[in-house]
Amino acid sequence: MPSRVYEHPFDEWDPVTKTMSPPPDESVEEMEARVQLELEARKVSDAIDEDLNEQRAAEKRGPKPVRVLLLGQSESGKSTFLKNFQLIHNPKAFSAERLSWRIVILYNVLRSIHIILDAMTHPSPAQPRSRGPVKEGTSSSSSPLSGEISLPDLHDLDPELLEIRSRLAPLAQVEDLLARQLTPLDYSEVGTTQLAPVYPIKQNPTELVVNSTVNWKQRFDRLVGRDSSDSERMIDWNDPNDPGKVIHTCGKDMIRLWNHPLVQQMLEKQNLRLEEMAGFFLDSLHEITADRYLPTNDHILRARLKTLGVSEHRVRVNAGSDLGNDWRIFDVGGHRSLRSAWAPYFDNMDTIIFLAPISAFDQVLAEAPKVNRLEDSVLLWTSIAANKILQHTDLILFLNKCDLMTAKLASGIKLKDYVVSYGNRPNDFENITNYLRKKFAGVLKENSPIARTFYCHYTSVTDTLSTQKVIATLKDTVMRDSLKHSTLLI
Ligand SMILES: Nc1nc2c(ncn2[C@@H]2O[C@H](COP(=O)(O)OP(=O)(O)OP(=O)(O)O)[C@@H](O)[C@H]2O)c(=O)[nH]1
Numbered sequence: 001m002p003s004r005v006y007e008h009p010f011d012e013w014d015p016v017t018k019t020m021s022p023p024p025d026e027s028v029e030e031m032e033a034r035v036q037l038e039l040e041a042r043k044v045s046d047a048i049d050e051d052l053n054e055q056r057a058a059e060k061r062g063p064k065p066v067r068v069l070l071l072g073q074s075e076s077g078k079s080t081f082l083k084n085f086q087l088i089h090n091p092k093a094f095s096a097e098r099l100s101w102r103i104v105i106l107y108n109v110l111r112s113i114h115i116i117l118d119a120m121t122h123p124s125p126a127q128p129r130s131r132g133p134v135k136e137g138t139s140s141s142s143s144p145l146s147g148e149i150s151l152p153d154l155h156d157l158d159p160e161l162l163e164i165r166s167r168l169a170p171l172a173q174v175e176d177l178l179a180r181q182l183t184p185l186d187y188s189e190v191g192t193t194q195l196a197p198v199y200p201i202k203q204n205p206t207e208l209v210v211n212s213t214v215n216w217k218q219r220f221d222r223l224v225g226r227d228s229s230d231s232e233r234m235i236d237w238n239d240p241n242d243p244g245k246v247i248h249t250c251g252k253d254m255i256r257l258w259n260h261p262l263v264q265q266m267l268e269k270q271n272l273r274l275e276e277m278a279g280f281f282l283d284s285l286h287e288i289t290a291d292r293y294l295p296t297n298d299h300i301l302r303a304r305l306k307t308l309g310v311s312e313h314r315v316r317v318n319a320g321s322d323l324g325n326d327w328r329i330f331d332v333g334g335h336r337s338l339r340s341a342w343a344p345y346f347d348n349m350d351t352i353i354f355l356a357p358i359s360a361f362d363q364v365l366a367e368a369p370k371v372n373r374l375e376d377s378v379l380l381w382t383s384i385a386a387n388k389i390l391q392h393t394d395l396i397l398f399l400n401k402c403d404l405m406t407a408k409l410a411s412g413i414k415l416k417d418y419v420v421s422y423g424n425r426p427n428d429f430e431n432i433t434n435y436l437r438k439k440f441a442g443v444l445k446e447n448s449p450i451a452r453t454f455y456c457h458y459t460s461v462t463d464t465l466s467t468q469k470v471i472a473t474l475k476d477t478v479m480r481d482s483l484k485h486s487t488l489l490i
């Protein structure tokens with residue numbers, strides 16, 4: 001059957017048609033094969049169109065889905081909140097992803113070990129906290145630091161550490177393999193988490209990212225040779241390519257390294273607070289390096305995988321009635337370079353949940369080492385509040401990472417050293433969170449094009465119990481507002 005190319009002589013001037021045209025010397029067999037392929041492609045395309053039409057028709061018939069957009073800077077807890085939401089509303093699907101998260105957790109561990117070994121090899125001088133925003137774990141190794149190095153060259157001094165270090169060398173291959181296979185090819189993280197290589201490999205341990213345009217979980221499944229829709233019992237523990245094997249073998253040395261007094265001393269002197277880093281698991285090494293390790297729900301919630309792009313997640317929510325059962329949650333990447341991708345999703349959202357990690361008041365952005373993270377959250381909140389397209393969208397603020405905030409204040413870190421306007425008010429959780437709450441409320445009031453209600457929750461989204469309560473309140477708020485909007489639209 002001749003294609004449309006030959007029916008319309010003018011088409012040959014069209015560059016698209018020209019590129020799509022068959023080669024002039026195409027044989028009859030080639031032509032038949034091509035036409036067959038085109039027919040099959042058309043069938044697939046028609047089936048997709050049909051599905052989409054059906055979906056749209058179903059959406060028109062049924063109650064309107066609730067659309068929620070998660071916003072906030074990188075590491076604010078957006079994806080973690082989504083995970084917790086899925087755990088609460090669809091625990092089966094959450095469990096089906098356990099094997100995929102296992103790989104991420106193993107990578108998170110390798111990254112922390114890498115940072116320790118790197119700090120041993122290239123010690124950096126400490127930065128006193130009182131001189132302004134201190135470095136964040138992920139960005140610290142990339143920021144050039146000045147000053148005298150007063151540390152002893154630990155690996156030269158301590159033969160035990162030297163031995164441990166050489167026994168941990170095989171971890172390099174595993175880390176390299178995971179990083180190369182799991183980081184999208186077109187992704188470069190300039191100036192963020194690049195660390196100097198510590199092992200004899202060329203690969204830098206950049207953060208793992210999840211790209212919304214690829215099904216990362218399937219990529220992990222291919223790595224472990226399994227389909228994660230199988231239950232976790234289906235894992236092949238004898239698979240020689242399973243990265244857990246090497247990690248188990250190196251487990252004792254990893255634990256020795258992390259608990260070594262000289263290492264702790266060195267990290268403290270360099271002000272490398274690994275505990276504050278996203279994806280910190282070194283205190284759980286016993287469990288994670290155990291043979292046949294499978295992550296607990298808590299581990300999955302603490303796993304760190306940076307988001308790229310925007311992804312839509314459908315969750316069935318038991319809202320007590322048909323209305324509002326179907327939630328569409330949109331998760332975005334919060335890194336500065338990814339924020340321009342948010343705007344196209346502003347239309348047609350019922351609610352925005354904005355996460356501000358308040359414990360980050362003494363940290364800087366990984367991508368902009370001069371920008372305080374709390375300040376960045378306030379500026380971001382200001383621009384969201386002032387956005388005209390969003391003027392009818394409800395904003396719900398999560399002052400997140402309250403657990404880390406409590407721990408930080410208990411360790412003696414003072415807000416006034418970073419937020420001068422806090423002055424001499426008491427440095428306790430209640431006073432500080434009240435202050436921050438008022439600050440964000442004031443920004444909303446001053447910047448909203450039209451008056452809005454200020455909804456605010458103190459959250460620790462890694463904690464399932466407290467998040468469950470927040471979600472219950474959230475459902476009421478979102479449902480009420482969604483109803484209000486649909487009434488307004490009628
Ligand atoms: N302790 C504690 N950790 C948290 C909390 N919220 C998030 N985290 C951890 O912080 C890290 C970053 O969280 P994510 O949810 O990946 O952050 P995100 O906002 O999605 O970041 P991007 O994808 O880069 O935009 C993860 O390791 C989480 O487990 C919290 O309330 N408390």
Ligand SMILES: [Mg+2]
Pocket residue numbers: 078079080305306307331332333334
């Ligand atoms: Mg994310």
